[in-house]
Every structure is written in C-alpha cells, then in structure tokens.
Amino acid sequence: MFTYDMTLTSTQYDLTSYLQPNNGLITDYHDGKAIIYTTDLTPERAELCILTNRNGEPDLLELMCNVCDTETMPDWPVPDIFEGGFPKEITPGKAMTLINKGNEDGLIIDAPDTIVNCLHLTYLVCANPFFCTDQVEEKIYIRQTKSWCDKKMQDMSADRSLQEEADRIFAPGNPKQYAGIPVQYALYIKSKSCLSDTLEVLMSSLLSNNRLLGGRVAILTSALVSTMNGRVLDDLFEAYYGQTLVFDLREPEPTPNTFGGMQYYSMKALADAIEKYGNQVQCILVLDEKDSVPEYGKELMEKMSAVFPIVEISEGSAYEGTRLRKKQEQGRQIRKGFSVYAGIENNKCEENTGADPYMTLQHMHGLGRVKKMIDDIRAYARNRQKRQANGLKNDGMSLHMCFTGAPGTAKTTVARLLAGILSQEGVLRTGKFVEVGRKDLIGEYVGWTAPKVKAAFDSAAGGCLFIDEAYSLVDGYSSGFADEAISCIVQEMENRRSDVMVIFAGYEQPMQDFLEKNEGLKSRISFYVPFDNYKPEELYQIMEIQAHDKGYILADDVKEAVMPIFTNACTRPDFGNGRFARTLVEHAALKQAVRLEEEERQIYEVEYAVNVLEKDPEDYNYDALKILTKDDYRELKGCDFEDIESPYHDDREKAVIGF
Secondary structure, three states, X not given: OEEEEEEEEOOOOOOHHHHOHHHOOOOOEEOOOEEEEEEEEOOOEEEEEEEEOOOOOOOHHHHHHHHOOOOOOOOOOHHHHHOOOOOEEOOHHHHHHHHHHHHHOOOOOOOHHHHHHHHOOHHHOOOOOOOOHHXXXXXXXXXXXXXXXXXXXXHOOOOHHHHHHHHHHHOOOOOOOOOOOOOEEEEEOOOHHHHHHHHHHHHHHHHHOOOOOOOEEEEEEHHHHOOOOHHHHHHHHHHOOOOEEEEEOOOXXXXXXXXXXXXXXXXXXXXXXXXXXXXOOEEEEEEOOHHHOOHHHHHHHHHHHOOOOEEEEEOOHHHHOXXXXXXXXXXXXXXXXXXXXXXXXXXXXXXXXXXOHHHHHHOOOOOHHHHHHHHHHHHHHHHHHHHHHOOOOOOOOOOOEEEEXXXXXXXXXXXXXXXXXXXXXXXXXXXXXXXXXXXXHOOOOOOOHHHHHHHHHHHOOOOEEEEEOHHHHOOOOOOHHHHHHHHHHHHHHHHOOOOOEEEEEEOHHHHHHHHHOOHHHHOOOOEEEEEOOOOHHHHHHHHHHHHHHOOOEEOOOHHHHHHHHHHHHOOOOOOOOHHHHHHHHHHHHHHHHHHHHHHXXXXXXXXXXXXXXXXXXXXXXXXXXXXXXXXXXXXXXXXXXXXXXXXXXXXOOOOOOOO
16 A cells, blocks of 8 residues: 655635535545545645555546546536646655544544554554554655766765665666565665665665655664564555565664563564565665674574575765764764763663563563563463353452562562553453552551551552562551551452552561561462572673663673672672662763763864864874764773772772762
C-alpha cells in the first residue's frame, strides 16, 4: 500500500459541498485499488490522503471520475477542482497523522482499525508493547540525475564502492523498470552524516532507474528491531512493499547475560522476514567497520548472503577529517550542545508501561534465584488457568513475599517488574505498583494508623504493595502505633490475599528479626527471596548498561581500570552493588568533563598562536592537532576512572564523595 498527500484549491466551487462525508464522494472511497480520505476541508481548500496499491503515482482524475455518480450529481466538477493538483508521496506515519486529524474533524467514517489494517500499520499501533515510534526515522527520497549523483559523491569524497554501485545502477544496459529487488546492501559506516549522504545517493540512483516503487525509507535501530516479533516484522515489511528498510546495527553488542537471548530471537525473526520479503523490499544493513561487526550482525549477514547477493559499501575519506578549523568549529558546536552531565540524576526505576516486564527482568544481570522463583510462579499461574479452563477447582492463591538483600541488589526494581509480569499472566488485575514506608502506614495520633494502612491497600488494589525496610515499622518505637500497624497489615493481607500482593523488603538480618517477632505476619508470607550481592564481572556489565543509558560508551581500557575497584568493593558489606556502579559512571563523567575542557583549552591555545599570532604551524605540530568530535564527548576512558574519590578504590584513606 502506497500513501500520498494532495491539496486541492478552488475559487469557483465550494469544496465542502462535494467532499463532506455524508456526500459519500471521496471520504471512505474504496474501489479495490485505492482509498481516499479527506483529512482537512474548507470551502476553498481540501487536503486528501490517498492510499493505493498501484505502482507509481495514482491517477486521481481517473479515480474521481470512477467514484462520481453522474446521475445523482451531474455537476460534479472533477476536472476543474483537480486541475493543477498532483499527489506527493508521504510516509505511513505522516498518513496516520493526517487521517487522525480528519477523523477528529468528523471527515472520516471508517473505523481507525480499518485504516490501520489496510496500511499494515499495526506495527505502529500497540501491536508490540516494546515498539516506540520515536525510534523510527522515516524519510522520502526523490529521483536525481546521474550527474547530480556524481557531483554529490565528489563532494562527499565517496568511497569507490559507492561510485561503482551507482555506475552499475545507471548502466545503460540495465532495464529501467521494477522487477523485484535483485540485491541487498551492507553499509560499513560510522559517521551519521556519511550515512545520510550515502543513502541519498543510493536511493536517488535506485529511484531514477525504477528499481524501487517509491522513495519511502524507514531507518530502525537494533534496539528497536530487538523488540519485534515475527508478526510485527510481517506488518513492517508489508507496509514497505517496493520500498526500503534500513536496519542500523551499529550499537554495542549485548552480552549473553543481557540482551543476548532477545537479540538472537529478534535477529532470527528479522532474517526470516528478509528471506520472506527480500524480493520485494530493499533491505540495507548499517554496520561498523568489518572487524567490529557484532556477533548478531555477522549471523544476520551470513543468513542474508545465503539467499541474496549483498553489495558492500564503505565510508568515504571525507569523513575522516582533513580541514582542521572547520572540524574544530564543529567540535565546539557539539560541545556547546552536548551536556557531559546528561543523565547524572537519581536513577530510581519507575514503572515501565512500555517494555515487556518479563523480558526486562531476564535481561538484568545476576538474580538467578529470583528469576527461577518468578518462572515457577508463572508456571503455577498458567497451570491454574488451564485447570480452570478444564473445569477443575482452584484454591485462592496467596503471593505475599519477603525480599532480603543488601542495598542496590534490585529488590525494588524486581518487585515493580514482578507486578507487571503477574498482571500479564492474569494473576493480578492491574499490575499497579505502590511503594510505601513507615510514614505511610503509621499515624501520629490514636486512630490514625488503621485508616492509613487501609488506604495503602486500597491504592494497591489489583496490584502490588511494596513495603520497603519493613522492620522500620517497629525498630526504635515502643508505642502501640507500630503494633496496631502490624495487626492491620496482617488483617488486610488475609482479607485481600487474592487481590493485593504484599512484598516486604529490607536487609537480611533485620528482616529475619522482624518476622521472628511477628509470627502472624510470618505465617502469611508464601515466598522468601534472597538477593545476592553482585560479583565484580556483573558490576562491570551493569556499569556498561548504566553508561549506555546515560549516553556514554566505554573505551577498551575501562575494564582494566575498574575491575580492581569492583573486586575491592565486593569485599565490603555495604558497598552499594548496582548503585555503586552507577555512581562510578557519574564520577567518571565529571572527570571526563574536566579532561575534555583541558583538551579544548590546549586546542584553543594552538589555534590562537597559529591563526592570530601567526606563529609557525610546524612549531606547534598544527597538522597533527586532534579535533574533538561527538565521539569524544560520548566516550569514557580508563583514565576517567582513575583516582576517583571512592572508599573502595583501594585501601588508602580517601575523602568520600557521593558514595
């Protein structure tokens, strides 16, 4: 299905008299070959969104003549109001925006689901809870001449591989008509600007020689592809029939303990989709240098090359940097707009309403016993559903739990994800997650405590009530308020055991002491889940994710610099686990800022000496002067982790900052 936008204007005719939905002339017009919707309408102007399965631009005059009922409306001025108008190809996302506006204005009768299914846009509309449309970059490319492409490649100092492919596409002997997709492409490109220029040349060449049905392109990141199942990919490829999909796989390769499983299945699904639709959808893989392609990228290339010829195109020399002052100015602009402090804030996990909570949990490091327990609960929940489907009896299911472990071991995060998982499995009605502490449960005066406890349970109805540091309810307090709170909690746990899951959390020994003193509470807890401290290797993997989430990448020498810190920290009973890794990244970001500021100062001094004071460039090694780029501001190096003021860096006495 192809999507077009067309604007009509008329000073002679009142367009509203012809294009209103109740006239049935254009809105919701279906003829098996095209659908036309009015998306904006005034007496002098109308905007149409055309969906057609025809190759190339639709003949709107022909469509309007076909839909016109000359018996009921003999004065229907089709040729007049369409004179001078021509359709413009638009992306599916733009089409949906126009159609939604027309729907809001009462110009469209069709149900939104009908439109979505017609366009195969379920991949954009909740077909996959992972899917986030702001990760898709959609573009429309246009035809260009061979001389234009040659000039563009000359300006960008294009690699020979791109020049040869453009020459092959424009070769006189090649047929100038669409006959399916003969080859797929692999682009080994680092620079974003180079990718943009390369795609412009490649797409313009293909379009000019009718090798594609349209200039629509969608660029998808590997993070986005990793969230797609086979059904979503089918819709994606159907929507881009005769068009182009670009898969940017340049992001760091996930480790087997994090995104490995998800990447394996998603990349397998992508390979299957390319094999299924590759004859009708142009696929372009974007990768880093050949020797640094991630493992899943290599597997995808192997599977593709077994089915289709693959043309490999490399990055041009212009993007390596030859003009010092121009690139220095670019570096300054990047520095100005790129905050090295981005992401340095409280990283407390909030409820995730988009990503699949079970998959998110599986991709977290460590937590082996926790994951096993949750798998057991899922299996039990599914078994109950099957028993019910077969008419067998099911007793009430109590899921109250106790999480014990040191700080930073992801107790709160796991509890939040567990609420979502059990909601997906139908065990909890809403999956709502409510976190409370002592101040939320114990009143200041007589008679205030019971209503507070009841209000907490009410707010968590259908979900999870998470009581952090539960022992604080009684520690250090001799008043009867604490006893009243425990009594009310026990009563609510019993009365709402099938509707509210209560999770108590805290340090291991204080929690044991707390439960030993409250037998009624202890007897109502079904699962006891210990959270182990992270190991040094796991802490490094967590730090990689933390850095990535904050917009940084780690240099190759970082691991060597931080592993002694993690090893030493793991010997301490209160080192903070995952929080320690996060804080280490934050302090490294501060050190990186100082380091880059000094490098900027040195560059400025050399430039000032050469360009203002007119000193001899050779005295300052001017030609070898390093230019700061966006990658410099993203990369944390091993030196950024050295001499960080941490109590666990080594055994020397140091001032503690932030830990």
